[in-house]
Amino acid sequence: MNKKLTAAIISLIVIISLLLGIYVSSAYDQASAGTPEPVTGEQTEDTAEVTDEPGTDTAEETGTAEVTGEETGEETGEETGEVTGEETGEVTGEDTGDVTDTAEITDTEAPIVLTGIEFEFETYRLHTGDEVQLKVKPIPEELELPEISFYSSDDEKAEVSSEGVLRAQKNGKVTVTAVTKDGEFSCSCTVIISSSDIRFVVINETGEKILAGFRLGVTVSDIVTDICTSEEIGPEEVTVRNADGTEASGNSSVATGLVFSVSGVEYTAIIYGDCNGDGMINAKDTQAVADYITGKITLDRAFLIAAGVTDGGNVTIENALVIQRHVYGLALIEQ
Numbered sequence: 001m002n003k004k005l006t007a008a009i010i011s012l013i014v015i016i017s018l019l020l021g022i023y024v025s026s027a028y029d030q031a032s033a034g035t036p037e038p039v040t041g042e043q044t045e046d047t048a049e050v051t052d053e054p055g056t057d058t059a060e061e062t063g064t065a066e067v068t069g070e071e072t073g074e075e076t077g078e079e080t081g082e083v084t085g086e087e088t089g090e091v092t093g094e095d096t097g098d099v100t101d102t103a104e105i106t107d108t109e110a111p112i113v114l115t116g117i118e119f120e121f122e123t124y125r126l127h128t129g130d131e132v133q134l135k136v137k138p139i140p141e142e143l144e145l146p147e148i149s150f151y152s153s154d155d156e157k158a159e160v161s162s163e164g165v166l167r168a169q170k171n172g173k174v175t176v177t178a179v180t181k182d183g184e185f186s187c188s189c190t191v192i193i194s195s196s197d198i199r200f201v202v203i204n205e206t207g208e209k210i211l212a213g214f215r216l217g218v219t220v221s222d223i224v225t226d227i228c229t230s231e232e233i234g235p236e237e238v239t240v241r242n243a244d245g246t247e248a249s250g251n252s253s254v255a256t257g258l259v260f261s262v263s264g265v266e267y268t269a270i271i272y273g274d275c276n277g278d279g280m281i282n283a284k285d286t287q288a289v290a291d292y293i294t295g296k297i298t299l300d301r302a303f304l305i306a307a308g309v310t311d312g313g314n315v316t317i318e319n320a321l322v323i324q325r326h327v328y329g330l331a332l333i334e335q
Helices: 001-035 041-051 102-106 222-230 282-294 301-306 318-327
Strands: 116-119 123-127 130-135 136-141 148-152 158-160 165-168 172-180 188-196 201-204 210-214 238-241 258-261 265-269
Touching: 116 172, 123 165, 123 201, 148 158, 158 172, 165 188, 188 222, 222 238, 222 258, 258 282, 265 301, 282 318
Parallel strands: 123 188, 210 265
Antiparallel strands: 116 136, 130 165, 148 172, 158 165, 172 188, 201 210, 238 258, 258 265
């Protein structure tokens, strides 16, 4: 009897121990499930998928705060800028310019703007009845010239059209002014008009300034007086020198190569057909041209112009024949 009772008690103790073991194990498992483990960077991707599912109640249970990278910035980059580049500019280039090349935009040169206008020449010398197209240039020259209006200080002496065509009508000096349409920029030039037979000429092809229209044998002093009278200037404003730089005598005849300085602007005297600088047209000039063509002599630019070459071209036998016909009285050379 005692043995049976003892065996029963032992069996009961074993059963109770088993039940307690099961209970304790279950409680431990439940307690373990309620304690989240630290999330590492390697687990971030999996956990992030869980937090995006609907029905999540709190970040405390799912570990959302640790996963979204608010502290490490591994996902959103709010602190490190690895994704948005808000601090490092690795993507947007706000700081480094790696993508948007902000530095290149900053270094772009400012656009070229108009800073002024100017006439092609400061002084124009014309003969009564002459017409000339005044030319105005923008500053800088690579820009397009805006619309320009022209005004003359004395319409009786010189009249200028809206297109800048000037007609010399009477002796004297005139100031012509050009103004942009908006009135922001303007420039002026001086126009000197003479009724003398002497012509101040600018060769279009080369821009060279010459004096022409001389009568053969006219003296230097006669021309100086003519210029001073027609242009209303004093004799001190006109000087004349020979081709070698020495002062020309007032009693000497005007010849090709003399340099007249009128109010500081230099003009080379040209007598067409006078190709040796003696102030006359004769067989010596024909010979000078022939010798130049054959390479026996050289001729200065003034004598080439006197031979009839104004465009920078070459003297030919035809130029020599023109002078020869003048010498023989067959066809006179106009000055």
